[in-house]
Amino acid sequence: MKTIGISGSVMEGEFSPILTVRETYLNALNVNGFAPILFPILECTDWMDDILDRIDGVVIQGGIDVSPLTYGENPTLESLDFHLTRDQFELKLIEKSLERKIPILGICRGLQIINVYFGGTLHQHLSLEDAAVIHHRNREIKETKHFITTKEGSIARRCLGERPIVNSIHHQGIKDLGRDLIATSYADDQLIESIEYKGEGYLHGVQFHPEQMTGDGAKRIFNDFFEEVKKYHE
Template identity: 30%
Template sequence: MNASEHTEEPTSQAPSALASRDRWRDHHSSSAPLIGLTTYLEQAQTGVWDVPAAFLPKVYFEAVTRAGGIAVLLPPQPVDESIANRVLDGLDGLIITGGKDVDPARYGQEPHATTDVPRRDRDAWEDALLTAAIDRELPFLGICRGLQVLNVSLGGTLHQHLPDVIGSTRYNAGYGKFTENAVEVHAGTKAGELLDDAEALAVHSYHHQAIDEVAPGLTVSARSDDGTIQAVEVDSVPFGVAVQWHPEENADDLRLFAGLVEAAREYRR
């Protein structure tokens, strides 16, 4: 390619159309809220490397971007109140993602034989971020482990192995395979508002733990037919929703992510 070919302007669009397109892109990029997503910190293999690494499945942050947000990943790291607040200073919304079981010592129990080896670094990181988010009313969404972290952070407890309680493994088939379950979303709640008060919402499940004692300040906003709590929300904030299922696994239903992004956009304003 010679110099004249390299610098030739495209003829398919007039300069005014290009300028209009660029202004549209700049406007929407500048108004898109920043959503922080917590990540795993585990041993990971890629190519010749086998090292501790922070990572998050693509479906999480892809759901955020498709809903109109900008995704920012938040790996576990040393944390205190001031660090948590400094992180949230740069965000408009927060997602506490799925992952390993919460350390049962945090809610005064000994570990069940099936409970994961605790990741205390991640527990402390997410607890600090959630506490600071609630204090400043930053919109947040908890997913699976995120619901459990929220409940424990506010003083609730967990069933460490749900099959012992309900007598089945309907919520966890293992081997990375999600199961489909129906949940009833309660009317008059934020989850009900976002999910049209669905009486039989089909969701993707992958959990062997669930809420036992509900923490003070939380309202249950969805259950499944066996009584398992499937969603809660924080009474004291405009948008603090957590679900036990994995909404990121349903690419056709972005309502929870869209609700968070819109709340984050309002928070930013």
């Protein structure tokens, strides 16, 4: 049995914050031979090394905004929904996972925090900047979709083909690409939709939500990750 750790998302509770993970992530990861577990979001990370030594893969899920403070900017009024403890936890998780060459899959916010880890920046609110009107949240999130173009030889091309349709459930995105990262797909407005790592190890980040998509392409994104997870610790 291979174990995949997924970073928790934080939401406000009646008395204190609540650590959550959407069922769609668990359903996508809970397939034969794989067991997802939830990482707690804590300021103290002394336990992280011991847990990562037993983990075969890491998924960084979506959620609230990455704080602009983590990439040296002041928040705008549209970028005030963030959780600094989660930001710092996930930056540490990325660092330690890369050290071990643990396969990493980042989804939506996951792609964004990976970019920040490598020194990149984000559009705080796309509708306020010179970026696409196609990138926005919609109450009917499953119906907000657009085309992307994938780069030849990339994981995205291998999984999705050259010109797939993906969902769009975000109001932030990559502005300046981080060092040691490769942009592997773009929306028609040139916003980056997927990334890979130039160094050793498997790191794939996508701006869209494959766990909420149907079709073989979305499944192949997870299957590609699973193949790398299988190889780890062998």
